[in-house]
Amino acid sequence: MRADEEEAFRDFVAAQLVPLRKLAYVTCGDWHLAEDAVATALAKLYPRWRRLDRPDLYAKTMVYRAALDERRRPWRRERSASDAMPDVALRDPALLSDERLRVRAALLKVPPRQRAALVLRYYLGLTQEETATVLGCSTGTAKSQVSRGLGRLRDLLTAEQIELSDVEVWSSAHG
Template identity: 40%
Template sequence: MGTQVNPESEAEYREFVVSRYAQLGRFAYVLCRDWHQAEDVVQKALTKLYLHWPKAVIRSPDAYVRRIIANGLSDDRRTGWFRRERPSRELPDRPRPDPAEGSAERMTVLHALSRLPAGQRLAVVLRHWEDMSVEQAAEIMGCSTGNVKSQTARGLQTLRGLLVEESNPMQANGANR
């Protein structure tokens, strides 16, 4: 278990959460493409971050919480169906993002991103969506910089192919058979 958080550190933690919450939610959404799952994983990650805040603040709280989010999404995919939450008939009263706000191109890119393998998707999102350095991405992913570079390169190559496929469905489906 983490160490006790003093009132000064708790204020720093609260400030961090308030300033990063929306950004972390978008980060999680880009990785999983489900607002509900993104919100859940961010909440769990922020709880874990609070428990380890003194250690995280010494290093990099941004990298620390992003790594928790990425690992949490991987854990969620491995969780059996019997441990997942079950849907209910009543929806909570929360404002939902307006789907009309996103452009067709953005939705196409998000769809293509969702089709990438998890490691490639994480590397591409960290490097190009979150605009992080190779070193920052390596810290979050818990791997070497070389692995980040190769995952990013493979991910971008795959992403380009998927985007061409989605923009020219007739050509991609072999219309000239």
């Protein structure tokens, strides 16, 4: 790879590392797995760098697939001592708000493909066509995944809200 291509790749990685990590995290639900998925995807991207028209979409596709693969690996099902340690994201004061934690918990209950579609569309701001490209499906399927994911997310958040409301009403009536 030429020096200018190498520099372009470094600039790309510097600009895209955070969004790629977030995509991987939302797909697999674990920061450590997300780091592994991004590293795997970037390692695959590097030799193909100069042949790609849209390296951003290629990288997102590879990160999404790598994050799913990381969750499927049998050795990942074993629990390690680090599982007892708190998640790095919880140390960030901006992420400690109740609403963010509630949405995050609900989002992790949405099936992975629908979750990825939601993140690609609404968090990363990709178009329907770009989302379909990253997910490796048709535009109609991507729209369906987004729609179903939103429906599931609404159901989860609404059910939680009703449960909380019922508890508050009950506790005020009985307290």
